[in-house]
Amino acid sequence: MNKLARRSLQGLVLIVVLVVLGWIFADQLMPRAVGAPGHALPVVPGQTAIDRAVEPQLAAHPDESGAVMVSDGLDAFALRAATARASGRSLDAMYYIWHDDITGRLLGRELWMAAERGVRVRLLLDDMDTAGKDAALVALDAHPRIEIRLYNPARNRSGPDRVLEMLVRGLNLNHRMHNKAWIVDNRLAIVGGRNIGEEYFDASTEANFHDMDVALAGPVVDQASAIFDRFWNSEAVIPVDAMTSVSKKEIDAFLAMIEAESNTEAAQKYLLRVAREVPIADYFEGAVPIHWSARMQVLSDPPLKWKEDSRPEWLVEHLARQLGSTRQQAMLISPYFVPGESFTGKLVASVAAGKEIGIITNSLAANDVLAVHGGYSRYRKDLLKGGVKLHELRAQPGEVTGHSLLGSSGASLHTKAYVIDDEQGFIGSFNLDPRSMKLNTEMGLLFEQPGLAKALADEYRYLSSPTLSYQVTLDETGQLVWLDARSTPPARLHKEPESSTWQRAVATVMRWLPIESQL
Template sequence: MEPSPSRGRRLLRLCTRILAALLLLVASGLLLGDWLTPRAVGEPSTALPPRAAQTPLDRALEAQLAAHPGQSGAAYLVDGLEAFAARSVVTRQAGRSLDLQYYMWHDDMVGHLLVNDVYAAAQRGVRVRLLLDDMNAKGMDAQLLALDAHPRIEVRLYNPFRNREGLWRLLEMVQRVFSINHRMHNKAWIADGRVAIVGGRNIGAEYFDARPDVNFRDLDLLLAGPAAGEASAIFDAFWNSRAAVPIAALAPPSARQLDQLVSRAELDARRAEALPYLQRLRERLTDTYVGGRLALHWSDRIQVHSDPPLKHRDNDRGDWLVTRLGAELGQARHKTLLISPYFVPGDTGTSELLQQVADGVHVGIITNSLAANDVAAVHSGYMHYRLPLLRGGVQLHELKARGSSGRSSAFGSSGASLHTKAIVVDDRRGFVGSFNLDPRSAYLNTEMGVLFDDPVLAAQLREEYLRLSGPDLSYYLYLDSDGKLRWLDRARRPPAGYVVEPDTTWLQRATTRVISWLPLESQL
């Protein structure tokens, strides 16, 4: 009798079969991608056109728009509390429409408070369109279906999963690994087609100074005038694309969900942990917020741009945001300042920055330190480029996980992470938006932001760069006499130097180093 296979051979066969099944699953996804992706079934719709003096927002901006024909008004939203207040105020003043487009909307206190504002707007007759990327909407179907059940609210998901939860969702992720990798990273809050808030913030407590343990340093631009209309046109393009699928076509609704959601949002507003935040917020909420207290700078050289909704299917990269930003950086003559939480320039980007330095351009970069980075894999992609950049004369700053100044967080000493994505060129041209300086933003995700050619806006953005790169908030990177990488904490007295990544453990450093050996850079 022939002996039975050994345990090792049986295990090898099992692994082979599992691998073959996975390959077959992925192959079927490649061959049947168009059929596996949920089809858009929603009715087309477009932004409601602004009308003179129809809504409180129309009336609040009427005089300023008349005084600046053809120009757009802009104001930076640096402080997290002010960024929340701006969204809340324009939502409460909206009388016609709300178009909201986000990569993430968290199921937390801030998310519930803004849902409450949006629901109240719908109750008074405002049309609401909410477009979310589906990758981060897992487990939120009940809440989204509840909103969608309102007769004046419609919710759509970008590039959604057919399977909403459990093992089947995981299997679909494997099968559609290539098509599911393309996500909508855009962020826009558009009220009445009059005001648009565009920038880097998702909707969640950490983005609005509402979590004591985390403080994301982020940046938005509040826009009025023609730029707000450009943001509306971008929203329409995404909303009506075949990548956007109504939530109602993906999951069954429940008649009780809307009442439950509203009750939960109202309860959040009364919870003990929300009261201090709401008390601080009341100081910012005034009826004249947009027209008065928040001063707008007016310019005819402000534009909102986005990648196309089906970027991964578009072979013409001339209209991609990476192409526009590359052209802006290529025009630098004396200064390039970059702020990016995830910075993976690649060999080409590194060479271009080094060439700028060789041509006499000052190049400065702020990104997260390992301790402040919320995605260790991205840091593993960035760490390879520090030495060549420093050797070539680029100035590098890494944000500390904890600022030494009381101003570093509204809650005192708290964790910090850079989330701002911005560029300043020659103290005149600039960009603020969702675009990280990494391959994922360049080639995989759709991104959105504001490009300007205006010395006043550039000066204000340069001040934010100088604040973030200052001793209280960032380490200064340099090479010692032996050419070794060092971190300088200039806030210490005397200044202190570090020979390893500050505020990290050996396990963090070892894990990041191991990840850096993997061929993942194109996905970062």
């Protein structure tokens, strides 16, 4: 064995040993929670603008929750900013991703201004997206009324030590908090699929997502706050100031930068939308449709999902029971769709039992994660042979900017929802894939309300319309065909539409690899 081969073997053995040790001692290596317990502040009737906006509606609908569907990206940004400005007591937010871009910094500024008015602010972020953002996070956290905590964080914040920790704790760090919630005064909550970033608010010049939130009032807000508190006080979460520190000079520079940015032309586009077009009254004084029901629940996986033995508490179990109650029709929207053999079999069996099953997901050209498309494509023919109706969102013309190994596209589906029998459904963060089922924590609204179900069904029909999507079928030889119904008769495409040879090759390789459990 030559010297190079010997060193390569030694390196491989070292990596294996580190991974095994990390698996055995993952809990011991994980940073310990050191934050004081914290809880949602109690509601005081009439105390804040949010209280006064929702109380008349709540009085008219006792023991019911109200829901407003929010599909427009600019409205979604403006609603968050407007409710932050109207807050008077507390603002709790938890997100998988909070980008350091213009929308992320503007909403960070709204948190700061709320704290300046006396509002208590708690921000809980998954640590996966925080690399390089410690200065910004600590700058916000430095405010006496703002506290920021990180979920399942890396002890080492940068450099080779962080890389080594990621390797040793790799299996543990693979579990992420995918929840999304914005809770104001413990009176109003926004949950759904959106993270914080330009692409989620129709603000990106390169790539945007079709996404969905639901704004909530009533008893479900208490449920959302209880979920937030459970995560906030979990042993998986620690304060950012226990992990890192920055100088006062860095803090002052960051605050000066976001204040200056708020006066730019780009920022004013969003701030003017907040000021002029999305007052709180529009949402909870009858200007938009509010769907009221006593049969709504905000549910989440437990914070330490990977250590919990009680599967009935997992969100996937609640969704499975609701989907299993389908009598006639189920419409599913999932950007990252990897059904696996079991769920594929259940969908096909439902069709055999006389039920109509429709699915919309991303096409290869629109998918921002090529590995996921590889996993999904493995089940496509079985679904179609079983009678499942399948639509794939097309990439929007003129916006595709190229793909990396993991993907990057001009327009992608990001909504995670389904509607059953025109009367019940789900809107949240849960993808129909193994990662949402077993690895990440997920959150969302389960509802039984015909008006909200109709609104969601209308969104499904919009997304699956010929303008936005291809219908996928099989030809007489059993091969895949994409129907482009923008023309009459529909054009018949026999390979992944709008995709490159590189994209198709990568997706094929990913399909072959034994990585489905990680998708």
